[in-house]
Amino acid sequence: MSDKTHAGVLSGEFFMQGDIACAEGAICAGCRFFGGYPITPATEVAQWMSERLPVVGGMYIQMEDELASMNAVLGASWAGIKAMTATSGPGFSLMMENLGLGIMMETPCVLVNVQRGGPSTGLPTLVGQGDMMQARWGSHGDYAIIALAPSSPQEIFDLTIDAFNLAERYRTPVLVMTDAEVGHMTEKVVIPPPDEIEIVPRRKPTAPPGEYMPYYVAPGEWVAPMAVAGDGYRIHATGLTHNEKGYPATADDSSQWPLIQRLIDKIEKNRDDIIVLEENGLDDAEVAVISYGIAARTAIWPMQMARAEGIRVGLLRLVTVWPFPDAAIYDLAGRVNGIVVPEINMGQIVREVQRAAAGRTQVISVPHPGGGIHDPYKVLDAIRRAAGRKVEV
C-alpha cells in the first residue's frame, strides 16, 4: 500500500483487516487527527493511523489514557479537523465522561469501539457485544446517540465514512460499535475511487462575527453552523447547560429544556435519514432473526439450516443500532410468529426489540456472555421454537 495519491484514498481491492479498514475509511472520510490509547482488540486502528496519518498531512498522538484521548479528539474537532479515536470496553468506559462533553458542545467526531468480552478487563482478546447499552446510556444525563454496527471489514470501512458524515450533519459524536471478530477479521475490502466517496463537509457560519451565535439554530434546521477556534468568531463553548450564545445558563431550567430537547430531537426525529437496516428473506418469513455485527453474520448458517427444515426465516440486520428502529420492528412483529435475537451479551438489544414489538409477537433471546460466537444450534433451536416446532432439550 505505497500509493499515497488522492489525499489518502487508496482506491483498489485489498485483503484487509477490519481494524485497518476502519482506519482507511476514516482517512477516506477526511479524518486527519487520531488521539488514542492502545487497547486490544482496537490497537491496530491506532497503529495504522500512526503510520498513515503523517503521510497524508494528518496528526497522530498517543495520549496518556482514554480520558485524554477523547478530549484531544474534541479539541482537534474544535480546531476544524475531522477527528477520531478507537478503543475497547475498558477505554470506552473512560471515554464516557467526555463523550458527554462532545454531545453537550455538539462536537462532530467518531468513536470506534472494537468490543471485547467484559465486564472489567474481561476477555481482552475475545469477542463481545456487551457495550451496546453503554453506547446508548453510558454518559450521564439525557441525550440521544448514533451508533453503527458493522458485520465485515468492508462494512467497517463503509460505516466509518458514514459515521464521519453523520457526525458533521448532526454535529455530534458518532459511535462505530464493532467487535473483536470483525475488527480482527481479514477479508476483501474495496476502496472506491475518491469521486465515488460522499463526504459531508463541516457547515461554517456565514453571519459576521458580531451576529453569529454558536448555538442559534435557524427554523427548519437541527444544528447551528460551526465556527471553530481561530475563525475570528471568538466563540465560547461549555459543558454546562448553555443558551444560544453558548453562555452558561444554569440558574433554572429555561435553557435546559430547549437544549436537551433539541439534542435528543435532532437524532430521534431524523430516524428516517439516519437508520439503515438490511433485510434478507423477510418477505415470506414466519420467523425473523434480528441481530447486528458479528452475531448477525453468524446467524446466517442456522437460518439456512432452518430454511432446509422448511421454516421460513428471514433476517433484519441492524446496521444502525441507535437510534433504534422502533417502527420497522413494530411492523415486522405484526407479520411474523416470532422474533429471535442472538447477540454476544446476556440480552441487551433484545429488550429494545421486546419494547418495539409491543407484545405483537414472542421475542426470544439467544444470549452469549462473550468469548466466542454463538453455537449455531442454539440459534437454530431458538428459530425452531419461534416457529412453534418442538425442540429437543
Add this chain to the structure above:
Amino acid sequence: MGIEMQGYRLDKTMEQHEEAEGWVDEIHGTHPMDDLLRTDRLPHIWCPGCGLGTALTCFLSALRKSKFDLDKVVVVSGIGCTGRVAGYVRLDSFHTTHGRAIPFATGLKLGNPALKVVVFSGDGDLVTIGGNHFIHAARRNMDITVICVNNFNYGMTGGQAGATTPVGGVTSTSPYGNYEYPFNVSALAAASGAVYVARWTVLHARRLERSIHEALLKPGFSLVEIISPCPTGFGRRHKQREGLDTLHYYHEHGVIKHGADPRETDIGLSGALVEGKFVDLDKPTFLEQRSRRLAQALEK
C-alpha cells in the same frame, strides 16, 4: 428603572447616573480590559477578596503586550472557580470537563498549530483530578501555556481539601487538619519536563504579568503558578478572614528566589513562600520533535 431594596428605593443606580451623564472614561472606555472581556457575562461569580480578578487582569495585560493575533488565541479551562475564566474572556474559549483542559488544549494545538493555546485553570483541576494530563503534557513539551491558580483548596464547592492543601490545612473535608503530603505544582511541572516555570502570588502583580508574558512567548510547555487568596474556602479557616489578610501574609512570607531549585520551594501553612522564575530553558517542542523525526524517517 429603579431598584427595590428592603423597602427602600433607588431611583437609579450610580452606574445609571454615570451613563446618563455620559461619564465614560475617554481614554479607556468603560474599563481598560473591556475589549478582552465578555462584558455581557458580567458580573462574574467570584467572591470579594478572591485573587482571580488580579490573575485574569495580569493575563489579559500580558496577552495584550504579547501582540498575538487575538483571533488565534484560545483559552481552555476545566472546572472550578478558575475554570470560569474561559467564559469571561472575549477570545475563542472552551470550558471543558473537570481536569481535562490540557488534553482538550492538546487537540486544539495539534489540530491547528497556528493557534496560541492557553490553559487557565485551578490547582484542583490541573494537578489533582487532571494530574496525569499535566505531567504528560509537560513531558511531551506540548506547545501550550498553563496558568494554574493555586488557592490550596476547592473553592467553588465550599473549600474541600485537594492535592495542594498543605499538611495541617483545615478545610471542609480535612476538619482535623490535612495529613496528606501535597504536590508542589511548580516542582511537578519542572520534574515533568516544563521549559518555563514561574510562581507568583497575586500580590506581585507586575512580576506575575511579566512571567505570563514570558510564558506566552516561550515555545513548549510553560507553567505559571499563581498563589491566590480564597477567603471563602481557605483563608477564613486560617486566620485570614479577608482576601487582604492573605495579601498581607504574602507580603510577610513571600521570598523571591529566581532560579531556586523547584524541589526546595514547597509551600506550607507558615514559613517562606518562595516565588520567582524557577525554570527557563530551551528544548524542542512536541511539534518540533515530531517534524524533525518525520522528516528523517520519511526521507526517501
